[in-house]
Amino acid sequence: MRILGIETSCDETAAAVVEDGRRILSRSVVTQIEIHKLYGGVVPEIASRMHTESLAAVCEKALKDAGIGFGEIDGAAVTYAPGLIGAVLTGVCFAKGLAYSLGVPLIPVHHIKGHISVLYTAYPELEPPFLALCASGGHTSVVAVKGYTDFELLGRTRDDAAGESFDKVARVLGLSYPGGPAVDALAKDGDELAYKIPIVEFEDAPFDFSFSGVKTFVINLANTAKQKGEEIRAADLAASFDFTVARTLGEKLFAAARATGMKKIAAVGGVSANERLRRYLTEGAARKGLELYLPPKELSGDNGVMPAAQGYFEYVAGNVAGLELNGYATMNLKEERI
Numbered sequence: 170m171r172i173l174g175i176e177t178s179c180d181e182t183a184a185a186v187v188e189d190g191r192r193i194l195s196r197s198v199v200t201q202i203e204i205h206k207l208y209g210g211v212v213p214e215i216a217s218r219m220h221t222e223s224l225a226a227v228c229e230k231a232l233k234d235a236g237i238g239f240g241e242i243d244g245a246a247v248t249y250a251p252g253l254i255g256a257v258l259t260g261v262c263f264a265k266g267l268a269y270s271l272g273v274p275l276i277p278v279h280h281i282k283g284h285i286s287v288l289y290t291a292y293p294e295l296e297p298p299f300l301a302l303c304a305s306g307g308h309t310s311v312v313a314v315k316g317y318t319d320f321e322l323l324g325r326t327r328d329d330a331a332g333e334s335f336d337k338v339a340r341v342l343g344l345s346y347p348g349g350p351a352v353d354a355l356a357k358d359g360d361e362l363a364y365k366i367p368i369v370e371f372e373d374a375p376f377d378f379s380f381s382g383v384k385t386f387v388i389n390l391a392n393t394a395k396q397k398g399e400e401i402r403a404a405d406l407a408a409s410f411d412f413t414v415a416r417t418l419g420e421k422l423f424a425a426a427r428a429t430g431m432k433k434i435a436a437v438g439g440v441s442a443n444e445r446l447r448r449y450l451t452e453g454a455a456r457k458g459l460e461l462y463l464p465p466k467e468l469s470g471d472n473g474v475m476p477a478a479q480g481y482f483e484y485v486a487g488n489v490a491g492l493e494l495n496g497y498a499t500m501n502l503k504e505e506r507i
């Protein structure tokens with residue numbers, strides 16, 4: 170079954186054709202980063218307008234690269250939540266038009282489930298159950314993937330998402346949007362132990378995260394140094410922050426593996442491209458005898474494979490939408506609006 174996936178929940182207009190949830194036939198993307206960079210972050214209204222301009226071309230290219238025509242897709246899957254609502258709706262409306270005109274099923278896909286499903290294309294042998302750390306610009310959670318469409322939230326951020334803290338720290342360090350890759354690059358040659366940054370723990374919720382304090386600590390440190398006319402060692406501060414986030418994310422994932430007895434662990438979402446996090450997880454998993462699954466870096470961030478791959482498993486489970494489908498800015502993993 171060939172599914173065309175459409176993803177427009179943030180600043181990438183992306184589409185892909187995936188066969189049976191596992192085999193990527195093509196993927197196509199128009200990124201808006203250069204425009205949003207001018208404003209230091211994503212401007213939702215601009216994102217929606219640019220998706221509207223790019224969607225048809227991006228979908229046409231995905232089909233052309235897959236060597237098929239519109240008439241040869243078996244389903245139109247689309248990220249329908251969560252995300253910037255105007256941006257999400259552009260993709261939802263486009264997918265509806267396609268499903269309606271082609272007479273194929275319209276398949277709504279939850280963005281985080283899409284991030285997780287990319288792993289099935291990278292690892293043909295991977296099957297649930299496994300544990301997934303989902304870390305992006307809007308979400309940070311530890312999820313038990315019990316089945317292809319059966320998820321249990323074990324822990325989540327109480328405040329900022331991990332990616333959001335990267336973006337804000339980057340701004341203070343004078344780096345451009347998106348902050349994650351910029352901090353990652355600057356942190357490469359820094360001393361990760363140079364600055365001691367406290368980690369927040371919750372006694373009653375061992376798998377919950379907090380990144381607001383970490384972010385504020387780094388921002389205060391940089392601002393205080395500036396006021397005193399002192400030099401901050403930007404690479405060292407970036408490395409120390411990077412290390413704190415990697416350790417926080419990694420240790421929660423390892424703790425969840427211990428608590429659940431699950432041996433297969435994964436990390437997905439934009440932040441899973443982070444070098445230090447990948448190293449921390451790889452070394453920790455080897456020491457603990459855990460099997461680690463990481464997406465190829467180019468599929469860590471938002472992409473069209475996400476709805477195309479998860480769309481297949483949703484279709485198999487009977488999760489198909491009618492043409493009254495709406496998009497939602499927020500939605501939990503049980504697909505309840507929150």
Ligand code: KG4
Pocket residue numbers: 179304305306307308331332333335336347348349350353438439440441442443444469470471
């Ligand atoms: O999954 P994603 O592409 O979009 C959302 O669903 O939000 O994640 C984007 C986030 C941004 O905050 C970005 O700064 C962060 O992922 N990110 C990174 C890296 N690459 C992207 N964070 C840390 N290190 C990276 N290499």
Ligand code: ZN
Pocket residue numbers: 280284305306438439470471
């Ligand atoms: Zn994402």
